[in-house]
Amino acid sequence: MTLTKAELADLLYEQVGLNKREAKDMVEAFFEEVRTALEAGDSVKLSGFGNFELRQKSERPGRNPKTGEEIPITARRVVTFHASQKLKSKVDANFAT
Amino acid sequence: MTKSELITLLAERFPQLVMKDAELSVKAILDAMSDNLATGERIEIRGFGSFSLNYRPPRLGRNPKTGSKVEVPEKHVPHFKAGKELRERVDLS
Numbered sequence: 001m002t003l004t005k006a007e008l009a010d011l012l013y014e015q016v017g018l019n020k021r022e023a024k025d026m027v028e029a030f031f032e033e034v035r036t037a038l039e040a041g042d043s044v045k046l047s048g049f050g051n052f053e054l055r056q057k058s059e060r061p062g063r064n065p066k067t068g069e070e071i072p073i074t075a076r077r078v079v080t081f082h083a084s085q086k087l088k089s090k091v092d093a094n095f096a097t
Numbered sequence: 098m099t100k101s102e103l104i105t106l107l108a109e110r111f112p113q114l115v116m117k118d119a120e121l122s123v124k125a126i127l128d129a130m131s132d133n134l135a136t137g138e139r140i141e142i143r144g145f146g147s148f149s150l151n152y153r154p155p156r157l158g159r160n161p162k163t164g165s166k167v168e169v170p171e172k173h174v175p176h177f178k179a180g181k182e183l184r185e186r187v188d189l190s
Contacts, residue, residue: 001138002138002140003129003133003139004143008129011129015121016118017118018118022111022114026122027126029111030103031145034103035145035182035187037098038183039186039187043098044098045098046103047099049127049131050175050177052177076188077189078187079177079184079187081177086131087131087134088174090134090135091134091150091173092172092173093135094135094137
């Protein structure tokens with residue numbers, strides 16, 4: 001099943017022993033701290049899981065796929081995620097055929 | 098920001114908890130996310146983004162040193178797509 005914030009909060013309640021309110025707030029705070037760091041231009045390195053990095057993209061030509069009309073895609077800063085070797089091998093091990 | 102810096106920031110946000118609670122919470126969240134992805138399930142965090150697996154079919158690769166052909170087996174690689182709030186907050190334009 002898809003993992004969401006609600007499931008993560010349940011886990012903190014069951015495994016860490018936070019109360020329900022704290023568990024919900026902790027999950028929210030976790031992702032808010034990561035967002036805040038990225039927003040400030042700081043990369044986020046979570047060892048064993050992966051790294052979130054920022055990339056500056058320059059403007060490039062784009063197209064409205066429906067109408068074929070050309071519209072430039074403006075310059076922007078985007079987040080990229082690189083899974084750690086540990087996460088990659090964990091995923092791979094489970095799909096080994 | 099590293100994992101230990103994240104733990105410190107979270108501990109500061111919850112003065113009623115001890116450092117160990119923040120540490121265990123970060124570990125529990127990351128473990129649950131890894132386990133879920135490893136079983137092929139998606140992760141959807143509203144306002145942050147979603148994680149899923151992308152399939153890479155088997156292909157013939159080359160050893161760049163020797164030039165000999167090698168079979169690269171199929172694999173699944175983790176993929177992250179930033180959510181609307183994260184995308185908007187990170188974009189400076």
